[in-house]
Amino acid sequence: MSKRAYNFNAGPAALPLEVLERAQAEFVDFHGTGMSIMEMSHRGAVYEGVHNEASSRLLQLLGNPQGYKVLFLQGGASTQFAMIPMNLLTEGKVGAYVKTGSWANKAIKEAKLIGETYVAASSEEDKYMSVPDLSNLQLPDNAAYLHLTSNETIEGTQFTQYPDTGSVPLIADMSSDILCRPFDLTQFGMVYAGAQKNLGPSGVTVVIAREELVSNSPKHLPSMLRYDIQADNNSLYNTPPSFSIYMVNEVLRWIEEQGGLQAVEQNNRKKADLLYNAIDNSGGFFRGCADLESRSLMNVTFRLANEELEKQFIKQSEQEGFVGLKGHRSVGGLRASIYNAVPYDSIKALVDLMNHFQQQNG
Incomplete structure (x- = not known):
């Protein structure tokens, strides 16, 4: 093989060489089936085994906390910017946001299209070159959730710790730093991440949420944008990005192999x-x-x-x-x-x- 590039791309980004080589070996014939994983029915037992393994492996890496559901969705984290307020920002509630840079601003912009928003903390005055101190955070009584961006890919900033939000669900866009270090999932109502930085290739977005947060979406939403329908169908309501999910499972396996x-x-x-x-x-x-x-x-x-x-x-x-x-x-x-x-x-x-x-x- 020719010399591989020194890949510092922000996303899609480098994948472990071991994972790429394993996928290459299985690409044409997956586990003796005579088919690639990309050719299989998503309703078949072989693919569903991979799908479920990826979900359970992810939760195992995070300590197997009880009461959480893993969803494999499409549309990137950018679709989650809208899906979160569509599902959770109900009438009389306000979506609280921490404003830390480019991706946080995009999340706020989408939420404003859906309902009322509130900026709970901001580092705009510092030109987003720092993250705000959230130790004395004050949230509105009617806050539906607090959303933060754990790592701002463009500015190069990252939270080192997360706030205690009490009964208000804490939601984090972890697209660019998920699984770069251990974290306590039980602090969060939901975390989500586009896969193409630390989890796998582009094409799938991982959502990990408390089951009660994704169990009762507004009935007027389109089916594909309802968390409860996706959860009830194990993210198999429609054809999932099966190869991307297979690759996520292999990256998670690689993380286990690293220790x-x-x-x-x-x-x-x-x-x-x-x-x-x-x-x-x-x-x-x-x-x-x-x-x-x-x-x-x-x-x-x-x-x-x-x-x-x-x-x-x-x-x-x-x-x-x-x-x-x-x-x-x-x-x-x-x-x-x-x-x-x-x-x-x-x-x-x-x-x-x-x-x-x-x-x-x-």
């Missing part, structure tokens, strides 16, 4: 420390964007002295086999997305490139 979430977190912190230390010890040649206490483990955002130098760095990185280091078009700069599947050696290679570039241009 579970504690081992994954240890590796992620080792990778992030290596890259942040290279930035911080560059004498100001490279500058981190996010505030120190809010830095993301998954998306490292940084700048050079000017845009011309950044363009030069991007060009040189691409010539040397690096992919995805250009910052999001809305903020510019540089960004390295170092999700679970990005190996330590790729970060080491990036640091070597940065040191060499500084020697040439410092």
Whole structure:
């Protein structure tokens, strides 16, 4: 096989090589059936076994808390921005949101189309380069839920802890940091994530929710947008993205093989420390964007002295086999997305490139 790229794409993003090779071996003939998983009926026992295994494996990694349901949905996290208020923001209630950047803003924008919203905390004054302190959060008495974005992919910020919201369900968009570390699912009414960063390929969105939250959706909603119909049908109301779910199951198996979430977190912190230390010890040649206490483990955002130098760095990185280091078009700069599947050696290679570039241009 030819040399693989140093893949720092923000999403779709790197997948574990072991998972790709396992999928390659099973692609044409899955477990002796004479068919690819993509060719099977989603009503058949073989596919349903994979489907159910992915669901149970995910809950096992999170400690098997009781009373939670896993849904495999379509439309990405962006559809969840609307589906959550459509299902949960009932008359007389208000949707509370934490405003931390690009993806939180998109969630708020969609919710405003459905009902009343309330910004419970915001880091807008800090240009979203930090996450707000939620320790003394005040929520309206009629709050239907509190929604936050656990990791802002574009700005490169991440919550290190989550608030106690009492009887108000806490909902988190974890698209870009789910399973990068252990977390207590019982703090949440719902977490959701587009798969294409830490869980698998694009095409499926994972929702993990308390059963009571997804058991009684408004009857006027279209069937595909009702949580209760999806839950009652085990996410098989219509044809699911079967290959994507199969890949999620294999990524979850790979996480188990690494030693579970504690081992994954240890590796992620080792990778992030290596890259942040290279930035911080560059004498100001490279500058981190996010505030120190809010830095993301998954998306490292940084700048050079000017845009011309950044363009030069991007060009040189691409010539040397690096992919995805250009910052999001809305903020510019540089960004390295170092999700679970990005190996330590790729970060080491990036640091070597940065040191060499500084020697040439410092």
